[in-house]
Amino acid sequence: MKKITWLLPLVVSTMYVSAQKKNDRKILSNLQLHVSYLSSDKLEGRRSGAPGEQLAAAYIATQMQQLGLTPKGDNDFLQPFLIRESREPAASCSFTLNQVPLTLGSQYIPLPFSAAGSAKGEVLPHVNEPDNIWLVNIAELDIDNKKSMLEEYLKQTQIAEKSGATGVIFYNGKESAATVLQWLDHNLPPTGIPAVWADQAISKKLDDEEASSFQINIQLAFNQVKRTGTNVVGYLDNKAPKTVVIGAHYDHLGFGEETHAATKTLHPGANDNASGIAAMLEIARFLKSARLQHNNYIFVAFSGNEQGLFGSKYFTSRQNLDLSTINYMINMDMIGRLDNAKGLQIGGIGTSPGWPGILTAVTDKATHLVYDSSGVGPSDHTSFYRKNIPVLYFFTGNHSDSRQTGDSADTINYEGTLSIVKLICDIVSKTNNQEKLVFSSTREPQVTARK
Incomplete structure (x- = not known):
């Protein structure tokens, strides 16, 4: 009998370790499954509003349903929102300079306030006359700082229109084509004449002092654009007075449209941010089975992150969401490339006086952590911080594949991602029996590191 008594703790310990290893293997397998699907070619880079984003939203919603979460969107698990309502140049646009056609989107770009229509004429360099196209050299203008x-271009177009110009071409601007393409996101009332921007190569031709005249023919047309994104929202209702929000964005760069690259190639977005979504789903799996019932839990997969945190801004502005009941928000963005040398970055620890003690209690002192006190950053936790909600932001740092075509599933450190999942589960567990966290505002980011 004594023999059994002495061996029993060892047997129990061995069974526990075995169960833990089995659970870890299950989580690792799930992480790989989620990341591989979300970053697959089928989803085409998950650009907000594109078909690939909708496939990703459907996958995440199905996973939430299988986990037993309650739908918390406006349409079951889905929460659509408007990203942009404006117009974009149609493929039928044309611009010929001395009978040579120019390339839309690179050599010339219609400005967001341009009128649709046509303008043509024989244009003399440095001579702007009524009833003709004007050439405006931006470098020679007295710019209002x-x-x-964009406002300066609009002002000059209005001046040209009032002076009888039939169209206006701007050249020698310092901005890149990528910047001008981003201006098209602005929804501005159109002026009465066509207005286009010309790149440096065309500007050089227009600025040629030896040129006698230019034969110019412009035809502009626009398509109306209404672009929407979709958040995916699941809920674990424990009938508690306070709620924890755990989120990550799932949209990415598609074929590079958001970077306005000249060559359109698929951006898989495995680390950015299929890794965060995969971790969120596994944390939801843990909390569904855990007995941590002093908080409710909302799990949000945000879209519209790449356009300026549209999804999280929309979520936090919903009238049916009582922000006063939110205990805190945890955000995971690009957590799939953990490098022990660089460490794990945890932002937002200054957003509540309770965070330092909680983190000290659950983190291994041998782990390389980089702390940032600020609640503001280039990800969705910022939208919650702006509503006076404590936040934590998990990030493994930029790398050579960030926002590039090489950010694929085979580059993910899944063991490292598992360790982050466990850490966040420990943090949530630690706060289960504590009072609602007190919010603190933060100043400029202050970064410290410890090993």
């Missing part, structure tokens, strides 16, 4: 360059 209080205005944005």
